Amino acid sequence: MNSLDVGVLGGGAIGGSLAARLASSGERVTLVARGANGRAIREQGLVLHEGGRELRVPLPCCEQAGDLGPQDVIVVAVKGRDLSPLASVLPGLLKPGGRLVLAMNGIPFWFDRFGGFAWPAAVREMLDPGGELARQLPLHALVGAVVLSSAEVLAPGIVRSPAGDRRSVILGRPDGGVDAVTQRFADALSKASYATRISSDIRAELWAKLMLFCSAGPLSALTGADLGVLAAEPSSEALWLGMMNECLDLGSAVGLAVDAEPRAVLDAFRGTAVRPSMLQDVEAGRSPEIESGLLAVDLIARGRDMELPRLSAVAALMRMKWPLAVSAGDTREEN
Ligand SMILES: NC(=O)C1=CN([C@@H]2O[C@H](COP(=O)(O)OP(=O)(O)OC[C@H]3O[C@@H](n4cnc5c(N)ncnc54)[C@H](OP(=O)(O)O)[C@@H]3O)[C@@H](O)[C@H]2O)C=CC1
Ligand SMILES: CC(C)(CO)C(=O)C(=O)O
Structure with missing residues (x-):
């Protein structure tokens, strides 16, 4: 099967470990990591410490999201408050049919956009200040992700995953559907050592x-x-x-x-x-x-x-x- 073009936005604990494992298992991964972290990754590759071994993964790394070429999958692994500033650039980074995977903790901004209930205005504002995400991001391309794994940045370009980490990912489209790219990405994660499944009710999983x-x-x-x-x-x-x-x-x-x-x-x-x-x-x-x-x-x-x-x-x-x-x-x- 062909490799996927995967752009990982945020080269910290989760983005760094996902990128290192996906690249090591054969996907074409480009990381976006800024400042000293990005410089270290460009110079020495991404270093992943796991269970007493050190994996050094050379991979392309750009400073800004806008520098990424078109991707099959963009994985966003930044802290919640860092997502809004990326809203305008993300849609242009996807190939037709590409998927935007939000690998982040918390209630995503889209949670009440697919029926069932509607959050109070204050909750919407807390999840999506100014409504920027809802305005800019393509709802049809979104894939929710629950990352059950633990990681930590030790120094620029160096991520540690603790021994015995359970390492699993649950993916799911907000509408409960499955498409070829999401399925292919789930397979890539499994190959990269994450126990992965696709859920038809990602809101409950989140x-x-x-x-x-x-x-x-x-x-x-x-x-x-x-x-x-x-x-x-x-x-x-x-x-x-x-x-x-x-x-x-x-x-x-x-x-x-x-x-x-x-x-x-x-x-x-x-x-x-x-x-x-x-x-x-x-x-x-x-x-x-x-x-x-x-x-x-x-x-x-x-x-x-x-x-x-x-x-x-x-x-x-x-x-x-x-x-x-x-x-x-x-x-x-x-x-
Ligand atoms: N760490 C963990 O064990 C787990 C974390 N999570 C969740 O995963 C998500 C990511 O967390 P985590 O990896 O720990 O966070 P980190 O702080 O380790 O990494 C986030 C990275 O994103 C970078 N970043 C933010 N905005 C941009 C941008 N515009 N361009 C380039 N890089 C950017 C940050 O750079 P900078 O430092 O310059 O801001 C930082 O390197 C969070 O929602 C968290 O709750 C989920 C499961 C476990
Ligand atoms: C489950 C837990 C607490 C594991 O690290 C997590 O998701 C986090 O660190 O934010």
Whole structure:
């Protein structure tokens, strides 16, 4: 089968590890990585540490998304707030029939654009400031992705994937359909060592991951503890579990059939030293990625007069420590 042209936007923890593995397994991968990170990748290749071995992958790397040639698949692996500035350039990078895979945590901007419910204006604004994404990105080309894997940037051009990383990806078009490019990309990910499947209900899959993203991430960012430590201490374990259950309740309330068992999700991190991306962010002096996760969940619940006491309290603590420019605004649901 022919290789795919895959452009990976964001050469950090997830983009870097996906790009290295896809390139090593035979896809034509071009990375977009900026600044010192991009320079290191151009000079020495992308270095991936996994399970005690070092993989050095030379691959084309450009500084800006606009420099990419036409791609079958563009994988976007940036933090939520970095997506809007890319909105105008992304559509022009796809070949006809190409797919835009958002490999990002949180509730994507398109979540309520495919029927079932409509978010309050404040939630839409939180997920898509100014409505730029909805205006610019081609909805028909979007593919949602849940990345169940952990990675960290050690230094420019060097990414570490912890030993024992589960490494799986769930893909799904918002309309539940399957097409040749999405299927081919799923096959490429499988070949690149990610256990991959295509889901007909990607919104439910995204919500199952959201449960972890809006609980474990913030608790780790606030305390500096890794997930093994949070799971081992009874009070943080109970809070983490309670937050996941609240997120699950909200998912059911909005009509999603989320197949997830919070206790099993937490148990999978016992004895690990997984450092969530939010912990990595705060240690690097960046604000944690809470807009599309914890804060959006809190706003959605408020709009429904639904109390999620643990998630709301932790959201307030996070906002206290990392204030946002975004206001809560009007949370009433639209019909
Ligand atoms: N790390 C993890 O273990 C996991 C992360 N995720 C999710 O994956 C997504 C990506 O996170 P992660 O890889 O950790 O983040 P990182 O911060 O490690 O990487 C993001 C990269 O994107 C780059 N970037 C942002 N905007 C642009 C741009 N316009 N052009 C070029 N590069 C750009 C950043 O560059 P710069 O540094 O210059 O801003 C950075 O190198 C997030 O949604 C996260 O929640 C999901 C599962 C696990
Ligand atoms: C599941 C978890 C916490 C694993 O690293 C994650 O998705 C993240 O780091 O953001």
